Amino acid sequence: MAWDFSTDPEFQAQLDWMRDFVRKEIWPLETLAEALDHDRLKRAYAPLQDQVRARGLWAAHLPPELGGQGFGQVKLGLMHEILGSSPFAPNAFGNQAPDSGNSEILALAGTPEQKERWLEPLLAGDIHSAFSMTEPDTAGSDPTLLKTSAVLDGGDWVINGRKWFSSNASIADFLIVMAVTDPDARPHQRASMLIVPVDTPGVNILRDVPTMEHPWEEYGKLGGHAEILYEDVRVPAEALLGAQGAGFLIAQHRLYPGRIHHCMRWLGVSARAFDMLCEYSLTRYAHGSLLSEKETVQNWIADSAAQMQASRLMTLHAAWVMDTQGASAARKEISMIKFFGAQVLHDVIDRALQAHGALGYSTDMPLEAMYRYARAARFYDGPDEVHRASLARQILRGFEAPADGVPTQHVPTRRAAARARFAHLLEAVTSND
Numbered sequence: 550m551a552w553d554f555s556t557d558p559e560f561q562a563q564l565d566w567m568r569d570f571v572r573k574e575i576w577p578l579e580t581l582a583e584a585l586d587h588d589r590l591k592r593a594y595a596p597l598q599d600q601v602r603a604r605g606l607w608a609a610h611l612p613p614e615l616g617g618q619g620f621g622q623v624k625l626g627l628m629h630e631i632l633g634s635s636p637f638a639p640n641a642f643g644n645q646a647p648d649s650g651n652s653e654i655l656a657l658a659g660t661p662e663q664k665e666r667w668l669e670p671l672l673a674g675d676i677h678s679a680f681s682m683t684e685p686d687t688a689g690s691d692p693t694l695l696k697t698s699a700v701l702d703g704g705d706w707v708i709n710g711r712k713w714f715s716s717n718a719s720i721a722d723f724l725i726v727m728a729v730t731d732p733d734a735r736p737h738q739r740a741s742m743l744i745v746p747v748d749t750p751g752v753n754i755l756r757d758v759p760t761m762e763h764p765w766e767e768y769g770k771l772g773g774h775a776e777i778l779y780e781d782v783r784v785p786a787e788a789l790l791g792a793q794g795a796g797f798l799i800a801q802h803r804l805y806p807g808r809i810h811h812c813m814r815w816l817g818v819s820a821r822a823f824d825m826l827c828e829y830s831l832t833r834y835a836h837g838s839l840l841s842e843k844e845t846v847q848n849w850i851a852d853s854a855a856q857m858q859a860s861r862l863m864t865l866h867a868a869w870v871m872d873t874q875g876a877s878a879a880r881k882e883i884s885m886i887k888f889f890g891a892q893v894l895h896d897v898i899d900r901a902l903q904a905h906g907a908l909g910y911s912t913d914m915p916l917e918a919m920y921r922y923a924r925a926a927r928f929y930d931g932p933d934e935v936h937r938a939s940l941a942r943q944i945l946r947g948f949e950a951p952a953d954g955v956p957t958q959h960v961p962t963r964r965a966a967a968r969a970r971f972a973h974l975l976e977a978v979t980s981n982d
């Protein structure tokens with residue numbers, strides 16, 4: 550009977566340590582981080598990162614030969630649920646996006662020289678990276694439309710184009726740029742990945758785009774989303790990461806596990822908002838009773854708990870399918886958790902914020918920041934609409950329209966068939982009358 554929801558005791562001890570560490574060491578840092586520039590924040594992180602290394606949890610997403618733990622997706626998922634409770638936690642564990650995904654790409658497709666130059670310092674936490682794919686002028690949800698080009702010229706690649714939302718690019722040392730290298734190839738074989746050091750002439754980092762999450766103009770901070778103009782950027786042929794035309798194939802390897810980690814991190818955020826909802830409902834008194842005694846608030850608590858549990862089980866199941874049958878076997882499950890998880894995240898935070906009234910809307914509580922963060926989840930990593938459509942297509946492959954156009958469950962048709970099939974029984978029953 551291989552149907553087991555338990556965590557092995559040794560790993561549970563690690564999870565318990567992580568939960569305690571994140572609450573005691575990382576949550577307090579959140580309240581100070583705004584006042585720290587990137588260098589000071591780095592110094593604040595250093596002793597925390599040492600503790601994580603000592604515990605053997607640094608860069609756990611990577612295989613052991615690269616200094617990681619070789620955890621499968623289920624273990625990583627459980628870990629990300631805890632780290633997700635704070636936007637500052639993944640950086641203390643060496644698995645913050647986009648460095649975590651980029652290190653996976655380098656581990657998967659990099660040459661020994663690329664690994665030595667970029668992957669090793671990235672894993673050591675000495676440098677930062679960015680993934681530069683989305684463009685302001687083409688639909689990010691359909692990357693076959695990418696316009697940024699890389700053309701071979703005298704043995705060098707020359708890159709031209711405009712990107713935006715390249716997260717962390719303004720503090721990065723190198724960029725992984727997705728560019729069209731084979732415009733005449735089949736749509737999913739047109740693009741390649743190139744490693745571009747950020748100080749290469751022609752790399753113009755124009756700004757960190759203000760967003761709902763960071764609405765004020767800032768530059769050069771962890772978590773910024775840069776707009777970049779690539780103007781005749783010349784990199785050597787060895788900058789190609791993986792095979793020419795393999796950009797999408799490599800990107801898929803990065804995105805599948807990444808979606809599981811996102812969904813589990815969203816559950817970490819939801820759980821924190823949920824705790825605030827429950828706590829405040831036992832504190833606030835209005836119209837003759839505590840909020841916790843009002844049916845609407847009880848419904849919010851119950852619905853949130855049920856949604857989070859559903860999302861958690863769905864996500865861990867997707868992780869289990871990936872661990873046991875490989876990433877492509879989990880396509881359906883991953884699409885399902887992406888849009889379902891994004892909705893749960895939104896709903897739980899929304900209810901917690903509503904219960905707090907003006908306090909929830911104010912920056913005196915972290916709920917308003919969570920709410921702004923949560924909104925993007927519905928379209929990054931593939932808009933929900935695209936995942937829904939993809940899931941529906943996969944499900945519909947298991948169906949076909951009835952040849953005669955009559956629904957299989959049509960009751961009069963089934964009744965007529967049943968009468969024909971059981972005619973002898975019906976006859977016996979009637980003859981007894």
Ligand SMILES: Cc1cc2nc3c(=O)[nH]c(=O)nc-3n(C[C@H](O)[C@H](O)[C@H](O)COP(=O)(O)OP(=O)(O)OC[C@H]3O[C@@H](n4cnc5c(N)ncnc54)[C@H](O)[C@@H]3O)c2cc1C
Nearest residue numbers: 680681682683688689690714715716925928929932934935
């Ligand atoms: C916080 C954040 C961080 C990001 N980090 C990075 C990064 O590091 N690197 C990077 O390259 N990009 C990054 N992105 C960009 C992200 O990948 C894109 O926003 C995403 O791929 C969607 O692309 P788009 O914004 O161009 O929207 P579009 O593709 O223009 O889509 C707009 C809307 O159209 C609708 N739509 C699209 N297709 C369909 C369809 N088939 N059916 C129905 N409706 C549809 C959806 O509602 C969708 O939201 C980040 C974005 C955010 C918000």
